[in-house]
Amino acid sequence: MKLFQHTEQELRPIGLFPYQYEKEIQITIEKNVTILFGLELVKSEFSIQNFRLDSLCFDNEKNSFVIIEYKKGTNYSVIDQGYTYLSLLLNNKADFILEYNESLKKTIKRDEIDWSQSRVIFISPQFSEYQRNSINFKNIPFELWEINRYQNDLIGLNKVHIHSKENINATLGANSNDSIVQQVSNEIVLYDENYHLNKSKNRPAHVIELYFLLKEAVLQFGNDIEQNCTKLTIGFKHNQKFVDFIIYNKGIGVVLNLKKGNLKDPLSLTEDLSDKGHWGNGDYRIWLHSAEYLNYTIELMRQAYQFQL
Numbered sequence: 001m002k003l004f005q006h007t008e009q010e011l012r013p014i015g016l017f018p019y020q021y022e023k024e025i026q027i028t029i030e031k032n033v034t035i036l037f038g039l040e041l042v043k044s045e046f047s048i049q050n051f052r053l054d055s056l057c058f059d060n061e062k063n064s065f066v067i068i069e070y071k072k073g074t075n076y077s078v079i080d081q082g083y084t085y086l087s088l089l090l091n092n093k094a095d096f097i098l099e100y101n102e103s104l105k106k107t108i109k110r111d112e113i114d115w116s117q118s119r120v121i122f123i124s125p126q127f128s129e130y131q132r133n134s135i136n137f138k139n140i141p142f143e144l145w146e147i148n149r150y151q152n153d154l155i156g157l158n159k160v161h162i163h164s165k166e167n168i169n170a171t172l173g174a175n176s177n178d179s180i181v182q183q184v185s186n187e188i189v190l191y192d193e194n195y196h197l198n199k200s201k202n203r204p205a206h207v208i209e210l211y212f213l214l215k216e217a218v219l220q221f222g223n224d225i226e227q228n229c230t231k232l233t234i235g236f237k238h239n240q241k242f243v244d245f246i247i248y249n250k251g252i253g254v255v256l257n258l259k260k261g262n263l264k265d266p267l268s269l270t271e272d273l274s275d276k277g278h279w280g281n282g283d284y285r286i287w288l289h290s291a292e293y294l295n296y297t298i299e300l301m302r303q304a305y306q307f308q309l
Contacts, residue, residue, distance in 0.1 A: 001148070001156050017149045018125065022054075022070045025123060025147060028155065029068065030055055036157065037121070038240065039066055043103050048095055051088060058100060061241070061281070062230050064117035065089060065096055071124035078127075079134050079181075082120040082142045086184045089118055114231060116189040123147050132160055137168040139190040191229045196247050203249055210252055210288055211245060217298045218243065221305045241281050242304040251289035254297055256304040257282035263303060269293060270300070 004011040019025050026044070033039045039057040042065075046056040055068040067085050089096060093110060101107055121143045135142050144160035169185050197208055211234075218236045219225055228235045233244040233255070246253035256263060260274040260283040274283040282304065286297055 001158070003150055003154060003156070005152070014150050014152055014154060017151050019072065019147075019149055022072050025070045025072075025125075026054055028147075028149075029070070029123060033057060033068075035239070037066075038237075040104070042100050046099060048088060048092055051085070053085065056096070056099065058104075059117070062117040063112060063114045064119070065100075065113070065115075066119055066121060068121045068123060071122060074124070074126060074128040074131060077134070078122050078131050078142060078144065082122070083180045083184050085120050086118060086141060086188060087180045090115060090184065090187055116187060117191070117231065118188060119143065121145060127160060135160070136162055136164040136166075138162065138165050138192065139167055139169070139185075141184070141188045141190060189231075191231050193227065193229060193234060196229065196234050196245075199247075200249050203247075206290070207247065207249065207251060210291065210294070211247060213291070213294060214245065214252065214254070214288075214297070214301075218301060218305075221302060222309075225305075235281075238305060238308060240308055242308055243301050244281060251287055254286050254288060254301065255282050256284040256286070256300055258304050258307055259283050262307060263300065265300065267293075267296065269296065 003014040005014055029036065030041055030044055033041050033055070037057070038061065039059055041055060042058050043056045044054070046053045053067050054070050057066040057068060058064070059066050067089065069081065069085070093113075093115065097108060097110060097113070119141045123145045125148055126146060127144050132144065135144060140162065146156075146158050146160065148156045150156065168181070197203060197211065215227075215236075222238060225236055225238050228237050228241060233246055235241045235244040240257070242257045244255040244257070246255065255273070256270070260272065263270065263284050265284070270284040270286045272283065273285055284300075286293070286300060288294065288297055
């Protein structure tokens with residue numbers, strides 16, 4: 001990525017100010033882990049057995065643990081290290097729960113955690129082509145993020161996106177049932193768009209069509225809008241999640257991430273969720289059973305998006 005400062009007469013290049021140590025990257029991320037990834041820092045340098053995890057975090061939306069590892073070089077296997085750490089997590093659940101409760105002064109129980117959505121995030125100034133290709137599977141429970149520091153106190157953070165539709169389990173050998181990869185794959189589930197669309201065998205075609213019309217509209221709101229799927233919802237975020245879709249056979253529940261009192265709904269079609277337990281991040285939900293109020297719903301979603309800008 002090339003960065004420039006725009007003056008009245010010319011563009012001036014902004015040069016790199018490279019990180020010298022992994023610890024510098026770790027300090028930057030841990031101090032800003034909520035705004036960057038929507039996570040809560042549980043413990044820095046969490047030691048368990050013979051391993052030390054750089055940052056142990058918790059995803060309060062997915063109710064799952066996230067391990068973040070920081071790297072300077074490219075001479076390591078993200079597959080080997082990632083699956084080792086997830087195996088460590090899944091085989092020592094009580095230790096992670098204890099650390100969460102003691103560090104955050106909270107109480108969380110084993111059955112309140114969704115272990116199936118556990119994941120590892122690797123952050124480095126650069127990943128090799130081999131490392132990028134090694135995670136190119138649709139159900140890999142790892143994320144690669146490249147971070148660079150520039151002059152003028154600028155930080156660039158870019159996610160390495162996965163485009164493959166291949167399942168990593170299909171690449172495992174016939175005799176790999178006892179491998180760490182197989183063990184982790186049996187418990188970790190990467191929930192995606194297809195999971196929600198195909199969860200019901202009798203999903204009506206008009207509901208699927210409604211979803212794609214909503215999705216297309218959301219992606220036109222602005223740049224850098226990301227899809228974020230959990231076990232229960234398909235969400236979209238720009239810095240923070242602004243809308244969640246809950247897909248049923250009877251229609252789609254659209255949850256708007258706005259607190260009560262911040263939505264203009266002249267037709268009063270939304271449901272007040274502020275005093276109810278619900279899936280999603282906001283206090284408003286509108287149901288779509290057909291395309292009758294599609295354009296109206298799109299404008300409500302636009303409000304939720306613009307509220308975060």
